[in-house]
Structure formats: structure tokens, C-alpha cells
Amino acid sequence: MPDLPKTQKAAVKVGEGSDSKTEVRDIDVPSPGPGQILVKINYSGLCASDKSLLHDEWAAGGLAMQPQTHGIAGHEGAGIVVAVADDVKDLWKEGDRAGIKWIASVCRKCEFCTNGVDECHCPKQLNSGFSIAGTFQEYALTDGRYATRLPDGVKDEEAGPLMCGGVTAYVACKRSAVRPGQWIVLPGAGGGLGHLAVQYAKAMGMRVIAVDGGEEKEKLCRKLGAEEFIDFTQTKDVVAEVMRITTYGAHGVIVTAATKQGYETAPSMLRPGGTMVCVGLPKDSSVIAGAPPLLMCLKKLNVVGSVVGTLKDVEDCLDFTARGLVHPSLTMGTLEDLDRFCADMNAGKLAGRACLKVAA
DSSP states (O other), X not given: OTTSOSEEXXXXXXXXXXXXXXEEEEEEOOOOOTTEEEEEEEEEEEOHHHHHHHTTTTGGGTOOOOGGGTTOOOOOEEEEEEEEOGGGTTTOOTTOEEEEOSEEEOOSOSXXXXXXXXXXXXXXXXXXXXXXXXXXXXXXXXXXXXXXXXXXXXXXXXXXXXIIIIHHHHHXXXXXXXXXXXXXXXXXXXXXXXXXXXXXXXXXXXXXXXXXXXXXXXXXXXXXXXXXXXXXXXXXXXXXXXHHHHSSOEEEEEEOSOOHHHHHHGGGGEEEEEEEEEOOOOSOTTOOOSOOHHHHXXXXXXXXXXXXXXXXXXXXHHHHHHTTSOOOOEEEEEGGGHHHHHHHHHTTOOOSEEEEEOOO
16 A cells, blocks of 8 residues: 555544543554455544444443444445455455445355345444444445445435435335325434435335424425424424324334434324334433333334345435435534534534544
8 A cells, every 4th residue: 555644533532431532643544454445534424323332322231332443433434445455356446436334344144144135133243433443534444345335426425424324214214114105203303314314205205294393403304305394392292293294193103313202202103003113222221112012002003123224225225315316414524523513413403414524
């Protein structure tokens, strides 16, 4: 790698718990090992999961950043391939555009990898920013056999947030089983995941009821295609309002808001046979997804979980953007803005998705 610098900038986790911060430090630029490519990260999205990992919100449940990350989070990277291991030169060349995802690598041998539909549950998967160093650095390594090739028509700053936020919202819409012309409710619709779910649901023909708080979130949701908006700060009974709009309840609810109230109220918004999709991951481990058995049985409700998506799902979700149907609403910053964006996210002040310009 004669043309590459020896060192790079990276945002590194310092401290523990809610007081954790990130410091931008100089670290070495790594070299690809077998099967790997090195990607110059032009942009990286900031996911709520990054905030949770940086602040140890899931540590009690056994999900804490592992030592081999070297304190570098991030899993929504997009940029240029600058070095390629010999054994994946049939797949990549220098100058190709590549995306790095939450799932950075899978074993390609287990039942989940070989069934053709669900490698997301590979027990040997590696995860960017959790079990390997993530994308909050100028140069990141990833598995050349699982990186995503970025299509023409999708800018790097849009592709980054789609690597997790986009595919998660897209797959959740599919998991809802809501058909064109049917109602879907999106609590947290103005957030990083929610505003993408509004667009995918709209593009898939669903009728969208967005739920969030404040004029800024309402303006964003309506602009992106929400047919109805319920401001939970102004509406005393959100469930009653959903029933007024839909008559019998919504066909689906995607809970992107990681709150106890979001999970408690979602089942009551559904009509008989409706589906609740669990996506947001609360830091409060006492939050339970579901409903009282009486409600579950009498309304024949479905409660399903959803997590990111397969390699093919990522390609499909990128295609929506290439065709001009879905565009992340971005708040732009740099690695130095990481802590401020996390604080804004905690306070519910971050509309859309934060995106960091990483490489100079």
C-alpha cells in the first residue's frame, strides 16, 4: 500500500457507561488480511445502536464493545476500496465503491448461511463496531466476501445510513406483512429509522400513520409521504386517534422508538390479525414486547422481531434510492460531532439520520 498514509484519524471510546465520550486520535492504518478489503470511509451514518454501544447501555445484557474493536464503533460506512487481499481480487479492485454493514462477515458454512435466506443469524458473524473495529475511522477493514457493492445513483453520504438504518426499516416493512392500501403505524417516525420506514412503506403502497412529537418531526414525516401524523405531545390518547383514522385499527405497527410506552401501546393499535414488528432496542431490560394473552388471543395478533437484513436485502434497499424513491434526511457532521449527536439523539432532538464526513 505505497500510496496510503501510515496513520489515520479515528473516534475512540473513552470511559464507561453514560459518561463515555469519544476522542479523535491518530492510529495506524491497517493492512488487509486474507479475504479482506480496506475501505477509505468517506461517510458513516450514526445509528442508535452505536450510541448504545458507546454508552454501554446493553452491557447488562451481555452486549458490550469487545476489546478487538479498539474502542471504534460505527457500522454504516461507505467509501472507496484502496487495498485488496490476493484471495478476493476476483471480487474487488482498487477504486470500487463499497459499503460496510453491522454484519461485517459470516461463516458461509452454517445452516443459516446455507439456507439462502437468513445468514443474519450466523453464530460466527462479526459485527462492525461490536466485535471488530467499526467505521468511525478513515480506513476500515472488512470481509471482501460480505461487503456491499454500491450502485451508481447512490451517493456515499446516502449509502452509509442505508447500510443499517435503511435495510432495517425496509426489512421491518416486509416483516409487517402489510399490503398495498393497508394502514401501518410508525411510532418514532421522525427518527433515524422511522423516517426511512415512512419512505419504504410509502414506496411499497402502504398508508402511513406517523407518530412522533413536535412540528419539525411532523413537517419531515408529511414531506416524506405520511398520510396522517399524530403528535404524541399534543394527543392525549394516541390509540384512540389511530382507531378514529382506521376504524378497526392498523394492519401493522413497526416500533422503531425504543421506549416502554411505544411497546406497551403498539398492540392496542392493531386490528384483528394485525402484526407488531419489534425493532427499537430499549436500554431498559425490563421492557417486554407483546400483549396480554386475552388481547393476543381475541384479536389473533402477531408479534415478530426484525433485525437488519441479508446481503440481498441490502442490495434491494439500495435500489429504492437508486430509483429515487427513498432518500435519507441527513444531519451532517464530522467525527468531532459524534458526542453532540449522541446527546441530541438521547434528547429526541435529532430529526432524520446523522451522517459523519470521515475521510478528508
